[in-house]
Amino acid sequence: DQQVKQNSPSLSVQEGRISILNCDYTNSMFDYFLWYKKYPAEGPTFLISISSIKDKNEDGRFTVFLNKSAKHLSLHIVPSQPGDSAVYFCAASANDYKLSFGAGTTVTVRA
Amino acid sequence: DAGVTQSPTHLIKTRGQQVTLRCSPKSGHDTVSWYQQALGQGPQFIFQYYEEEERQRGNFPDRFSGHQFPNYSSELNVNALLLGDSALYLCASSSTGGLIYEQYFGPGTRLTVT
Numbered sequence: 063d064q065q066v067k068q069n070s071p072s073l074s075v076q077e078g079r080i081s082i083l084n085c086d087y088t089n090s091m092f093d094y095f096l097w098y099k100k101y102p103a104e105g106p107t108f109l110i111s112i113s114s115i116k117d118k119n120e121d122g123r124f125t126v127f128l129n130k131s132a133k134h135l136s137l138h139i140v141p142s143q144p145g146d147s148a149v150y151f152c153a154a155s156a157n158d159y160k161l162s163f164g165a166g167t168t169v170t171v172r173a
Numbered sequence: 174d175a176g177v178t179q180s181p182t183h184l185i186k187t188r189g190q191q192v193t194l195r196c197s198p199k200s201g202h203d204t205v206s207w208y209q210q211a212l213g214q215g216p217q218f219i220f221q222y223y224e225e226e227e228r229q230r231g232n233f234p235d236r237f238s239g240h241q242f243p244n245y246s247s248e249l250n251v252n253a254l255l256l257g258d259s260a261l262y263l264c265a266s267s268s269t270g271g272l273i274y275e276q277y278f279g280p281g282t283r284l285t286v287t
Contacts, residue, residue: 066215096274105177105263105278106216151215155273159206160229163215 065089066154068164076172081139083167085152088133092154096161097126097137100149109150110137142171175200177266177279185285186254194249194282198266204228205247206276207239208263216263222247223269251284259286 067086075081083097093114098106112119112126112135119126125138139146152164178197186192198205204223208216218231222241241247245266251258261283267276 068215094273098278103280105265105280107278108274108276111274153215158229159204159221159267159273159276160218160231161208161216161276162218163208165213165215 064165065092066152066162066164068152068167070167071165072168072170074170074172075142077144078141081137081142081146081169081171083137083139083150083152083169085135085137085164086133087135087154087162089154089156089162090133091156092162093157094155095126095128095135096153096155097124098151098153098163100151100166106151139169142169144171144173147171177264177277179262179264179279179282181282182280183283183285185287187287188254188256190254191250191252192254192284194251194262194264194284195246196249196264196266196279197246198264199277202266202268202277203245204267204269205241205245206265206267207247207249208265208278209233210261210263210281211257212260219249254286256286259284 096111097109100106110124128135149166153161206221207219210216220230225241236252261281263281264279265276
């Protein structure tokens with residue numbers, strides 16, 4: 063039962079433009095959401111997170127938006143840079159350390 | 174300061190065999206979680222160890238077992254390997270009471286079952 067879904071397997075964006083990654087979830091108990099970035103041959107690294115009591119969190123070029131009523135969150139990267147090319151995972155937690163991950167979106171930033 | 178380390182990097186086993194994967198947590202961390210990432214999928218939670226005991230478990234059969242040692246390092250054991258066990262196995266460490274996003278992942282062990 064996939065409780066976290068990333069329906070876009072890949073995204074190609076031109077350098078300098080905005081990248082928008084989407085994520086949907088089904089479990090109403092999730093109260094904390096995270097985005098991870100993964101390069102080949104490395105483990106996922108934490109990027110940005112948001113608590114369910116907020117609807118937006120910003121960290122530099124990265125902004126995460128949460129729409130609880132729609133059970134939807136998105137990650138915006140502005141401006142996109144070549145080093146942002148990676149696999150991005152959306153993850154969720156229900157107040158514990160167990161993370162439920164989406165299948166990931168591969169982002170390619172074109173020069 | 175070494176991060177999370179895992180060994181071996183790659184492993185090839187035959188169906189029916191048993192395998193042991195190892196993880197050393199980041200310095201100062203006392204909790205270890207294991208995840209299985211099949212090709213084209215996101216990581217799936219297997220179980221978590223704290224104080225040498227299994228604290229949480231995901232939807233994995235009993236063929237998957239683990240252990241945590243007094244120095245907080247951990248092992249993942251898989252018995253009676255199936256072809257479907259081929260995956261990247263990730264270890265994540267954290268500190269009890271720490272923030273949830275302060276989980277650090279190792280590079281993983283790539284297991285191939287033939």
